[in-house]
Structure formats: C-alpha cells, structure tokens
Amino acid sequence: MAKIKAIRGMNDILPDQTPIWQYLETEVKRVLASYGYSELRMPIVEQTDLFKRSIGEVTDIVEKEMYTFEDRNGDSLTLRPEGTASCVRACEEHGLTFNQVQRLWYMGPMFRHERPQKGRYRQFHQIGVETFGMQGPDIDAELIMMTARLWRRLGLDQAVKLHLNTLGSAEARARFRDDLVAYLSEHVDKLDADSQRRLSTNPLRILDSKESSTQELLNEAPHFHDYIDDESRHHFEQLCALLDSAGIAYEVNARLVRGLDYYGKTVFEWITDQLGAQGTVCAGGRYDGLVEQLGGRPAPAVGFAMGVERLILLLETLQAVPEYVHQKIDIYAIAMGDDALADMFGIVEQLREESELRVQLHCGGGSFKSQMKKADKSGARYALLLGDDERRSGVVTLKPLREAADQKQINTAALTAELVAIYAAEQE
C-alpha cells in the first residue's frame, strides 16, 4: 500500500524547528505589545468572493493560486491566500472600523497553489499587522519603526533593507497606467514576453521587470513622478521626514509596486539578499479604499505582513537564534531500581511544584550508563541521581554535566532551595 505523505508544499514543522518558531513568535508579540496592538483571530476559510473583490480579479493569486472548493451546500469557499481581506471583513462585520481607530495583528497559515521553492510554500505563515481609522503618515511611520525595532531585536537589522515608494491616489495611478500602457503598446515588439503579458494583466508590474532591454525602454516611458497627486506627494514627504528624524534608513524605489490591487499611497518592503529569489521578508502599504470596497463606511487603513518561514530561514542563515532557545531541560533525573524510581517521582514533582525548573525524569529503563548518556544528550546542565545509597541517607546526588566540577549530595528536603539558588546565581 502506498504511503500517505504530506501535501506538496505543505510542511510539517518538526520538534527541532518549533523552538525557533516559538522564539520568533514570542519576540514579535513582545514588540507588538509594546506598541499596544491587539490580536485578532479569523477563520482560515472565507467566501471566495471576499478575495476576488479585495485582491483583484486579474491577479495571479485569484486567477490561479487559490485553494477554492465547494461547501456541501454549494457555496464557493476559499482557503485564505492572505490575511488583510479577512481582517477587513471581520472588523467591518463587527463594527470595529466604525468611527474608531484600530491597531491589530494576527498570525497563522495562508494558502497559495504555487510551485514550491526556497522561502515559498503552498501553506505558509504570516504575521500580519493592520491599522484602521488613521489617514496621516504618522501611522505609516509607526508601522515601519515597529518593524525596524523587531529586526534590531532579532539581530536581523544588518541583513534587511527598507524599500519605500508611493503609488499615489487611485486617480493618479489610473492616469499613469493608461499613459504607460499607451506608450508601451507602441513598442510591444521590444518588450520581453513576460512584460507583454503584463501589459494586459498588471502593467505597473512591468516597471519591476528584470529584463535590461525592458528597463531601457522604460527610461523613455512616462514617469509616475509626473502624475502623482499633491496629497499623496505631501503624505510621502512627511513620512520620509518622520523616518529621517527617527534615524531609519530607506531607499526610495520608484519601481516598487505591490501585487495586490488594493494598495495606494505608501508601499514598502523589507528585502534581504541572503535568501536567494525570495528576498522580501516583510511588505505592506496603505489601502484606504478597501474597507469601502468591501461594503463598509470608508476608513483609511495601513498594514503589512511578515513571512514567518522567510524570517526563520534568515535567522538560521545568519545564525541569529540565541543558544538558549534550543535548551529545553535544566535537570535530567535518573533513578536506579524500582524503589528509587518511585521516590524520584515524588522528588521531581516537588521540584516542578516549587520552582520554574524544567525537569525531565528518565523513563523507559536501560542501563545506568545509557541513562547517563541520555542525560548528556538532553542538554541538561545537571543530572539528578537517586539509588540505594542516597535513599539510605535521605539525599540525592547532583552531578554537573557541563562543567568540570565534582558531584555532590544534597539533602532531599533542601533540594529545591539549593537548585533555585544555583540557577539564580547563574542569572547574574
């Protein structure tokens, strides 16, 4: 019988990886909490129309990457390919955007049917942050400063660069797009094949083309600079000024275009050159029109999303994960003989009751030697030994595994106090 395997592009996250995930999630939550953001949890499945109406009908995501299926009652449902649409839907549905300000975050799996490669999977995880009800560049700046703080905290700040751009108002963008398409249509023959296709699907994406011939052609093309509306220009200038005074370095990248239709004005990406083709580790922007587009009363909004797998890849390639993250046991307890084992259960339970120490009791038998080997491999700093000798004198043996110090016997009643003192001294 053929073995059942995980679905392509959907990965198990194994025990040697989960500590890194927990570390990243913990640090992100701390930063978010320090800015007063609240968590929102949404369903993973939504009505298909939600994504069609928000992301854009002709985007690759909607056209060919969504996991869409029929519910038993015939409704078309879709595994969420991103979080913003769900978040807006949830906020709107519960009145959270009605005349109020919101600062929210969520984390969880997203689904896109793409060909997997490094940093790109069919089930992947994002941590998303969305804000509503604030139209000025101050909140744009706050979001960017928050991400910058996170990179510093994670030790990634030297490896990522901030790219910044403005897409202007919907009207300005539309005029620019029309003129750009008109110009490029006259030179279709000089465009690379991909860009020819984009001409009808997502012409702004052509600005991002990697073909040098296409880039040459673009030098003579209309420039968005000449189309931007005054309000967007001011918004962008103020944002840049705020980032300047906060000491945050950025590169204005006029070719930076986001793939989703709902973005306008500010867009930004944090990019690394350490991960191969999937360099964008965090990206977002302003989407003032989306709430209204989804049927709500108009509300300005800005947000971004981080790719968790990509951040973890980056942490690993930079070897930026602190050593303690992989340390899961403080004490490994070994008992020799059935009577000692019964006593040891009581001792380790009391230790757990009276301290925060992480104590693992050896189970499953084996020779004393093999138990010592397991103690060593566990990474614990101490082995706690109990045999007939110790039981006779009411003590346990504490054996250091990581330093060249002698083992010593400790009165069982004083064990917790002794260990807590040792670990407290270690903290200083």
Place this chain on the structure above:
RNA sequence: GUGGAUGUAGCUCAGUUGGCAGAGCUCCGGAUUGUGAUUCCGGCGGUCGUGGGUUCAAGCCCCAUCAUCCACCCCA
C-alpha cells in the same frame, strides 16, 4: 504554469564498462560493581521514490510517473 538538478539505511552520502547492497553519523549492547562527552569492539537498520521495459543479470541503460530542491513567473 515553464526550465534545470536530484531521489540508495532514521540522517549525510559512496556505489567502477550492468555482476552478492556499502560507509560515516544516530540508535542499542559491551570494554569487572552506580557515572555522560573522547576511544575501542559488536549489533539493529534498505521493496535502491513508484510502475513498466531491455538483459542470463539492473541501484546503474530506456520510458512513464510521483516527490524534493533551485530558478522563472508570482509573492510574505
């Protein structure tokens, strides 16, 4: 969706012009009593991704298929 590379033990990988399926690591046991990491000895472990074909004989050659990785596209 397109292109390239790769599938052999739990892991990392050898395997010659086609001729008995291998190593290292891990795991288990041992090197005189209850002391780990180094060392030495022994052991467990494989439908060679899967299905066909060629051949006296296939891990190796041919076809198909699946999966993984990398890149394109797209995106976090």
